[in-house]
Amino acid sequence: MLSRVAESLFWMSRYLERAEDVARIIAVNFQASLDAPGVSQELAWEPLIAITGDRVMFAGAYERYDAASVMAFLTRHPDNPNAILSCVGRARENARAVREQISREMWEQINRLYHIISGADMAAITLNPYEFFDEIRNGSHLFQGVTDATMAHGEGWEFIQAGKFLERADKTARILDVKYSALATNGGGEGKPLASLQWIALLKSCSAFEPYRRSHSQLQAWRVVDFLLLDRTFPRSVAFCLEQTRNSLSRISGSPPERPSNAAERLLGRLCAELTYLDIREALADLHVYLDDMERKINGVGEAIVQSYFVATLVPPGSPPRDRFYEAQQQQQ
């Protein structure tokens, strides 16, 4: 498959997942803020900006952290590259560039979603966010369903999967990181009602509340972290997402997961192994440091995918494999 095509499919999928995650976080946060009338607007909404990591840009555009500003910034602020509108817009541009490689239904769905968001009225959304953010989430789910049902599950499809799961792993780690440290600094012990509402909101941000409930009767911090990081069956846990990404890369290269053939596969394999053999107490010793490191490694995998599959190389066939060539290049200081 052409690198350009694979790259467009990968990013189309990543951007759409990012948009869905942002929509989910806003909706859940809105609901949680209703349950905690005593909490200041800033305390309730600032963490959302922290999750996408855009504090500086936000501070330049808005005076304070309140529901209206944060929603507007994350939904369609023109300068915010992580806003839902720009994510869906870029997903759509990538889809257009490979229009002949995706199904007609996929193109229509991504196009429809874009028009819903670009035509939306921000004032009305702030008053009643449920419907709008639900529609975005459903739109993204519909796209995934249509993709599964109408596109050949070949190499292109695997790149779509890899993009989706890698982005999701990153978002779950970030949500956990930001929310967990907010809870910790609040001094919210595990048993207090406000704190437990916050834990529920955290789980809901990852659509994890009901799956968590089915496997755990108690709402305990370490169990929540364990679930979101390591659960083997929940489709938004970091371990699950990375495992799926790894499977996709393995099917793309045709070499089994335990026989990595390029830098991306090697980095991902290490990360998966680390999670497989993790004692959750080690992570909890300083969760922020642990998750920060995790996010960096996930980024590293993303960059390695770009290098291994999308970047033009000038190595003639018959030379050493190109990731080794890259490493050789990188070693020359």
Place this chain on the structure above:
Amino acid sequence: MGDLFDGYTTGGFFDEMFEEPGQPRPHYRRLFERLSELSRDDYDQRIGAADISFLYQGITFTVYSAHEGIERIFPFDLVPRIIPHAEWQMLDRGLRQRVTALNMFLQDVYHEQRILHEGIIPAELVLGAQGFCDLMVGVDPPSGVYIHIVGSDLVRDERGRYLVLEDNGRSPSGVSYVLENRAAMKRAFPRLFERSGVLPVEHYPQALLETLRAVAPRGVDSPTVALLTPGVFNSAYFEHSFLARQMGVELVEGRDLVAYENRIYMRTTHGLQPVDVIYRRIDDAFLDPLAFRSESMLGCAGLFNAYRAGRVTLANAVGTGVADDKAIYPFVPAMIRFYLSEEPILDNVPTYRADDPSARAYILENLDKLVVKAVNESGGYGMLVGPHATVAERASFAEKIRAQPRNFIAQPTLALSRHPTFADGRFEGRHIDFRPYILSGRGITIVPGGLTRVALRRGSLVVNSSQGGGSKDTWVLDE
């Protein structure tokens, strides 16, 4: 009768279907009977079925406006144009003869230039042509083929005689509509095809692929073919992706290609993969920023050197523009006599070159009767239709002709043949032309059929899709 042919007139033109009103030609009789049975409602229903099929298959123009992403249907008329077998055989022979001569002409002007030395064509006309590529002198494309794909535009005059209007030897488009029109037609009128003896056109992509594989660089047994497109924003992008899919080859953009030691590679997820034959749908000038326009983002640096070294084949070859220069077109019959010692089977439209002083005088005196064309334009651009132009437009063209005579030719305004076409709830005569596609590889292949374009506006002679043109399915009969 109350049928859709009520009030149909031939209007003094050559009508493809009728010898005279109510009197269909023999090869149209069955179609005429079938269409006469239809009510307006039946017909609308079938149009609906065909339109939906177009939309489902994605044969649409994407219109970039305030409502981005809206896709429009390419206008398609359901009444097919029919060509009887004997007539097709004549066209087939005529086109083979013409393409053979054009190819020999290209081989000649880029090598010995015999035709120039012998004074058959003025040397300055050829060597000074915009489409003449100095860099191609002495270059030998594989198998000596220059124009692998030609789309010749044919028209019929008031007596029904076929004339060649131009030969598109650079990168003719439209063949995807030939295939899609046939598919839509089968959906709308499945029963019409039973025992009708319509020759199939569906094998065109396979024939194209075989043509491309046949001209691979020497020593390549199992060549990799790719289709080079300018990208998604090109108006013919649909066709590029359609043909690539039908042939099962990669659809590449310039940035997907890289030249390394005179070979061309595609950047793939599994590394660089060599490409042997490139069916390019971008103009010469944009192919390679090192050899041609340095600002081109569409091509691949180093492509031309690899081509000249014979390591990759380009179809069509570089420099074929000299053969479809409108000022050189009048010499095609002379080429046929010179290279093949045969009389041309298909005639040209009489053409006056403004370059020639006496012809120029005639053109300037008769601007109100002639069609004037700029020699290097296509798609209906740079054209003056004298009888339909204003005095001011004619004056401005006269000035341009005096300033740059080499750039203009003129032809009489032709009374193009007409064909029944659905308009305003019934059938009316509309002017048509015909573009068959000729493939040259190991031999010459012509898929029986082509693109019939129709000027949908009443009285209009312009069939280009950008100017209100549509298309029809074209049936060549097997006997």
